[in-house]
Amino acid sequence: MMATNGKDACGINGDVPSVSSHCNNDSLVNKSHSAVVNGAGTEASSHSRLQNGGTGAERFTFSPEPTIEDIRRMQAEFTDERDWNQFHQPRNLLLAMVGEVGEVSELFQWRGEVAEGLPNWTECEREQLAQELSDVMIYLVELAEKCHVDLPQAVLRKMALNRLKYPASKVHGSAKKYTEYKD
Ligand SMILES: Nc1ccn([C@H]2C[C@H](O)[C@@H](COP(=O)(O)OP(=O)(O)OP(=O)(O)O)O2)c(=O)n1
Numbered sequence: 001m002m003a004t005n006g007k008d009a010c011g012i013n014g015d016v017p018s019v020s021s022h023c024n025n026d027s028l029v030n031k032s033h034s035a036v037v038n039g040a041g042t043e044a045s046s047h048s049r050l051q052n053g054g055t056g057a058e059r060f061t062f063s064p065e066p067t068i069e070d071i072r073r074m075q076a077e078f079t080d081e082r083d084w085n086q087f088h089q090p091r092n093l094l095l096a097m098v099g100e101v102g103e104v105s106e107l108f109q110w111r112g113e114v115a116e117g118l119p120n121w122t123e124c125e126r127e128q129l130a131q132e133l134s135d136v137m138i139y140l141v142e143l144a145e146k147c148h149v150d151l152p153q154a155v156l157r158k159m160a161l162n163r164l165k166y167p168a169s170k171v172h173g174s175a176k177k178y179t180e181y182k183d
Pocket residue numbers: 021084087103134135138139
């Protein structure tokens with residue numbers, strides 16, 4: 001049989017939605033998911049939906065919480081409680097994050113292009129993706145913390161730079177890199 005892209009583990013036909021990391025009814029993950037669904041996450045889930053903001057064009061939006069600082073603090077508590085800071089130096093966190101990026105890639109592997117909203121993905125596959133993207137984010141936030149990068153502010157600065165590099169009036173409708181513009 002060919003290498004899988006996670007579909008087998010999930011049940012490609014999507015008859016039985018599951019929330020475990022491998023979509024096989026892992027009780028531990030199911031429990032933690034229930035806690036989120038029944039707790040603070042409930043409000044968050046209902047917020048995360050398509051909104052059109054009166055513009056007519058539907059756009060997916062996030063919940064306002066947790067903030068990046070909330071995530072930093074929660075992960076710091078998680079590592080402190082386990083005495084894991086001894087392992088969480090910048091290089092290790094970088095490697096862990098890249099490993100998780102690989103796990104995200106695996107979910108997209110061999111599928112060809114995928115449309116926005118992942119219309120053909122099962123609930124199980126979507127939950128797997130949500131978990132892997134979360135792993136990437138958790139390690140990214142902790143990496144920034146351990147490197148003393150104030151990530152939310154750094155993102156603001158970088159976005160301002162991006163706007164300067166790519167003036168909408170100049171690049172509208174073009175995906176060329178800024179170095180390709182002759183002026
Ligand atoms: N030393 C560790 C191990 C785990 N985690 C946290 C951060 C990630 O969110 C998640 C990563 O856990 P795993 O290494 O078990 O990876 P996965 O959850 O992706 O499991 P799997 O590799 O089986 O898919 O747990 C952490 O902070 N530090």
